[in-house]
Amino acid sequence: MNLLTIPLRCARRKWPRFVLLTLVFALGATSMVALWHVSRVVGDSLERKLTAFGANILVAPKAETLAVSYGGVSLGNLLYEVRHLDEAATVAAIRSIALSANVAAVAPKLVGAATVGSEQVPVVGVRFDQEQTIKKYWRIKGLFPTRENEVVLGSTLAARLGLDFGSSFRLGGEEASVAGVLAPTGGDDDTVILADLGLAQRLFRLPGKVNFVEVSALCSGCPIEDIVAQIGGKLPGLEVKALRSVVEGRMASVHFVQHLTLAVALVILVSACAVVGFSMLSAVNERKAEIGLLRSLGYSRAGVFAIFCCEALLLGAAAGAIGALAGWGVGREVVLLLDAAGEVLPAFSLPEALAVSLGMALVAALAAAYPAAKAARIDPSAALVSL
Amino acid sequence: MLEARNIAKSYASAEGPAPVLHDVSLTLEQGEFLAVVGRSGSGKSTLLNILCTLLAPDQGQVLYAGRDVTRLPEAELAALRRRDFAVVFQMHHLLPYLTALENVLLPFMTGLAPAPRDAVERARRCLDRVGLAGKHRRLPGRLSGGEQQRVAIARALVKEAAILFADEPTGSLDPATGREIVGLLQDLNADGLSVVMVTHDLGYASCAHRVLRMENGAPACAA
Numbered sequence: 001m002n003l004l005t006i007p008l009r010c011a012r013r014k015w016p017r018f019v020l021l022t023l024v025f026a027l028g029a030t031s032m033v034a035l036w037h038v039s040r041v042v043g044d045s046l047e048r049k050l051t052a053f054g055a056n057i058l059v060a061p062k063a064e065t066l067a068v069s070y071g072g073v074s075l076g077n078l079l080y081e082v083r084h085l086d087e088a089a090t091v092a093a094i095r096s097i098a099l100s101a102n103v104a105a106v107a108p109k110l111v112g113a114a115t116v117g118s119e120q121v122p123v124v125g126v127r128f129d130q131e132q133t134i135k136k137y138w139r140i141k142g143l144f145p146t147r148e149n150e151v152v153l154g155s156t157l158a159a160r161l162g163l164d165f166g167s168s169f170r171l172g173g174e175e176a177s178v179a180g181v182l183a184p185t186g187g188d189d190d191t192v193i194l195a196d197l198g199l200a201q202r203l204f205r206l207p208g209k210v211n212f213v214e215v216s217a218l219c220s221g222c223p224i225e226d227i228v229a230q231i232g233g234k235l236p237g238l239e240v241k242a243l244r245s246v247v248e249g250r251m252a253s254v255h256f257v258q259h260l261t262l263a264v265a266l267v268i269l270v271s272a273c274a275v276v277g278f279s280m281l282s283a284v285n286e287r288k289a290e291i292g293l294l295r296s297l298g299y300s301r302a303g304v305f306a307i308f309c310c311e312a313l314l315l316g317a318a319a320g321a322i323g324a325l326a327g328w329g330v331g332r333e334v335v336l337l338l339d340a341a342g343e344v345l346p347a348f349s350l351p352e353a354l355a356v357s358l359g360m361a362l363v364a365a366l367a368a369a370y371p372a373a374k375a376a377r378i379d380p381s382a383a384l385v386s387l
Numbered sequence: 388m389l390e391a392r393n394i395a396k397s398y399a400s401a402e403g404p405a406p407v408l409h410d411v412s413l414t415l416e417q418g419e420f421l422a423v424v425g426r427s428g429s430g431k432s433t434l435l436n437i438l439c440t441l442l443a444p445d446q447g448q449v450l451y452a453g454r455d456v457t458r459l460p461e462a463e464l465a466a467l468r469r470r471d472f473a474v475v476f477q478m479h480h481l482l483p484y485l486t487a488l489e490n491v492l493l494p495f496m497t498g499l500a501p502a503p504r505d506a507v508e509r510a511r512r513c514l515d516r517v518g519l520a521g522k523h524r525r526l527p528g529r530l531s532g533g534e535q536q537r538v539a540i541a542r543a544l545v546k547e548a549a550i551l552f553a554d555e556p557t558g559s560l561d562p563a564t565g566r567e568i569v570g571l572l573q574d575l576n577a578d579g580l581s582v583v584m585v586t587h588d589l590g591y592a593s594c595a596h597r598v599l600r601m602e603n604g605a606p607a608c609a610a
Contacts, residue, residue, distance in 0.1 A: 001492055001502045006482070013484030293480040296441055297494050297542075298469020300462060381441040384476060 003303060007311040021279050022319045028272025029323020029360050030330060032265040037331030037346035039261035042338070044218065057228060059094065060212035061085060062239045084110075084209035087197070090235065094215060097230040102218045105133035108210040110200045114172035114193070116161060122192045123171070125200020125210070128152075134216045138189075141165055142180025148198050150179035154190040171195070172203045273367035276315065280308060280371035284378075291375050292383030301376035308372035309365045316364025320357035327356075388581060389415040389438065389550060394447035396433055407433045408444070408604045415550065415583060420576040422592035423585045425601030431585045432554055434601065438583060439472050439552040440464050469494055473543030477555035480539065481527040487514060487538045488523040494546045506545065513541035517571060533564035540571060544580075551575065553584040557591055569594050 011018040061083040087108050094106050110125035128144050142165030145151060151171065153163060158181045163169060168177045171193065184190055201207050217227045224242045232240040284291070291304055299307075328348045335345060394411040397404035408430045415421050425431045436442035438449060440456050448455045456467060468474075481490045491510040495502035502510075514523055517537035519530075527535050536556060543551050553572060557565030569584075569591045576582045584595065592598050600607040 001489060001507075002496050002499050004499065005489065005496055006485070009482075009484040009489070289478070289480055290482060292441075293476075293482070294493070295465075296439070296468060296474045296476075297497075298465050298467075299497050300465040303465075303497050379442075381436040384441070384480065 003306060004310055006307050007314060011311065011314060017279075018315065021276060022315050022322070024275050025272050025315060025319035025360065025364060026322040026326065028269045029319050029356060030326040031268040033323050033327020033356055034330040034334060035261040035265045037328060038334050038338075039258045041331075041335050041346055043258050056224065056243050057215035057217055057231065058212060058239075058241055058243060059085070059090065059215060059231060059235065060239050062237065084206060084211060085213065085238070087208050087210045090210070090213055090238075093234040094213065094231055097227065097234055099217075099227050099230055102227060103215060104218055105130045105214075105216040107131050107134055107214045107216070108197060109212055109214065110197060110204060110206060110210045112200065112204040114203050116169060116171060116193075119161070121157060121161070123195055123200055123203065124192050125195050125197040125204075127197050128194075131194075134214065135189075138185070139183035140180040141183065142178070145179040145196055148196045149174060149176050150196070151176050151199070152194040153178055153181050154192050154194070155182055155184045156190040157192060171199075174199065174203060269363065273363060276312060276364055276367040277371060280312060280368040281374070283311075284308065284371045284375040287375075288378060288383040291378045292380040295378070295380035296384065304378075305372045305376040308368055308375050312364040312368030312372070313361045316361035317357050319364065320360030321353065323360060324353035324356040328353075388417045388419075388451070389583075390448075390450040391434075391438060392448045392450065394434065394437055394444045394449070396430075396437065396442070396444050406604055408437070411447070411601075411605060413599060413606070415581055418576070418579050418581055419597065420573070420582045420584070420595040422595035422598045423583065423601060424587060424589060424592045424598055425607075426587065429601040430604040431587075431601045435552055435554050435583060435585045439474050439550075440468060441474070469497060470546070471549045473546060473548035473551045475536070475539050475543050475551065475553040475556045477558035481535055483527050486524045486526055487519060487530065487541075490527065490538055491542045491545050493542060509547075510541070510545045513544045514538070516544070517541045531564075533560055533567065536560060536564075536568055537571070540568070540575075544575065548580075550581045550583065553582065555585055555587070557586065557588065565591065 085108075091106050091108060094103065097103070107130040108127060112123055112125075113120045114123045115121075132138065132144065140152065142152075153161070158164065158178070161169070163178050163181075165178050165180045168175065170176070176195070176199070182189055182194075195203070197210070201209060215227075215231070217224060228240050228242050232238075294304055294307075295301075325348075328346060331346045391411060391413050394408055395406070396408040397406045399405075411430075411434060413421075423431045423434060433442065437444050437457075440449070440459075443457055447457070449457050451467070451471070456464070459467065481487075482493070485493070488507075488510055489496075491513060492502045492506060495506045511523060514520065517540050519534060519537055519541065522530065522534065527538065530538065536559075540556075551572070556572070557568050560568060565588075572582055572584060573594050582595075584591070586592055
């Protein structure tokens with residue numbers, strides 16, 4: 001028997017009130033946890049969808065430039081020592097970082113020019129499976145290549161060369177056929193030949209080499225800087241940079257969803273706190289004589305404060321435990337209902353549930369702090385005489 | 388042992404401060420039984436609350452063991468009430484959700500440390516002494532008014548305080564039970580406990596060694 005016996009026995013004796021308050025608070029906790037699960041899954045799902053609109057990290061050799069000027073006239077920058085990357089080693093290094101689960105696609109590229117008829121045309125060697133992951137907006141007339149000597153033409157270039165899907169033509173020294181023609185994208189892809197990376201490496205006599213690698217990373221769970229730093233650590237000597245505008249644009253959408261749900265959850269939580277606070281305030285008024293008695297028995301103000309805070313802690317911990325479990329269940333059902341998860345459903349985690357329980361206990365204690373402080377300030381003689 | 392010097396107290400009212408006590412002085416010797424009597428509004432309960440430190444006087448001093456307890460900081464006051472002073476009220480003020488034994492042990496449940504084993508044993512003995520053997524586990528709602536007051540007295544006894552303050556301890560009891568309670572207080576006093584009892588019943592007051600009659604906030608005469 002100690003100080004905690006008082007709030008525990010009180011909760012047991014006044015169990016209907018305790019249960020009702022716990023349920024109200026648990027409702028707030030459930031809403032918060034459910035919204036958190038939903039926002040996390042929806043955020044991830046949204047980001048995966050946004051990944052289709054381009055890469056957000058670029059890995060390239062360090063380009064050394066030299067500013068050239070003479071007689072006060074700038075002659076621009078001189079680019080020298082252009083190096084190539086080893087495709088297999090670079091891709092393997094990127095795939096081996098600690099945050100590899102956040103890497104959605106690794107798309108190496110080799111860019112050069114080749115002769116078609118009498119014309120020099122730009123050729124971009126790509127791995128089509130990775131490229132399609134980061135460019136889901138591509139629409140194609142025909143098919144994506146399944147063989148190495150098949151290519152895809154940008155719409156503008158195809159029109160200029162008079163080629164369509166199914167056409168065959170000489171590309172440099174190689175025989176190639178057009179597997180498909182891209183619908184206009186409004187970007188660089190409209191004016192190039194997209195060839196399999198193996199074909200491009202043969203054309204440019206650079207076996208196993210690429211110019212740069214685009215990486216599409218999912219940033220909702222961690223900052224992009226962490227992924228960039230880890231890739232940089234695996235590939236020293238290369239330039240690894242985040243494409244800020246892409247990251248920020250993409251994350252803005254994800255964060256909007258998360259902030260919206262957080263705001264709704266906070267409103268619910270504040271309402272639940274208000275209910276607990278008002279209820280504790282009314283309990284303090286009801287139990288004035290009890291407080292006066294405890295003070296007359298030698299309980300300090302801190303002791304009285306602790307009794308009411310312990311009641312709230314108990315209530316908050318119980319509500320948090322219920323809320324963690326119910327919130328997970330509700331979140332799961334909502335995600336299923338919205339069909340937002342794809343393959344990933346919210347998972348129940350005991351440490352998270354304990355953290356929610358602890359957090360809600362502290363929030364409840366905070367909500368009860370004012371009533372508890374009011375209880376501690378009650379004049380014992382007035383409290384005893386008042387009844 | 389306990390001395391009040393020139394105590395004055397007023398309560399705020401719509402018409403300004405309403406004096407309740409003026410210039411009250413008294414002493415309580417070790418082992419003495421002092422009864423404070425008077426009509427309703429004479430200031431006897433206010434005087435008792437000041438003596439047991441539940442209320443601070445506007446003027447004057449209350450000396451206990453040579454120290455003015457009216458100026459002590461809050462923490463020391465709490466320690467004094469916990470250790471040396473015990474109070475029994477007219478309304479027995481038991482916590483309805485604690486058993487009789489737990490109510491008696493309340494003075495030892497002020498912190499996170501569990502009540503000491505010897506305190507639990509003493510609490511059982513105190514309940515037995517006030518005639519509640521076999522009712523230790525009962526909630527107050529299942530005890531009669533007299534039994535509840537006995538629990539309150541056991542609670543005052545358990546900490547082996549130096550002074551027991553009783554504010555109308557028989558006020559809510561029938562005459563027979565009231566006599567039993569006063570008899571119990573007399574027994575405790577006979578064992579060496581100093582007692583200050585406020586009552587409006589002169590019959591009960593006659594059991595005390597000394598009677599202080601209060602009239603209009605001041606002692607009328609001592610008997």
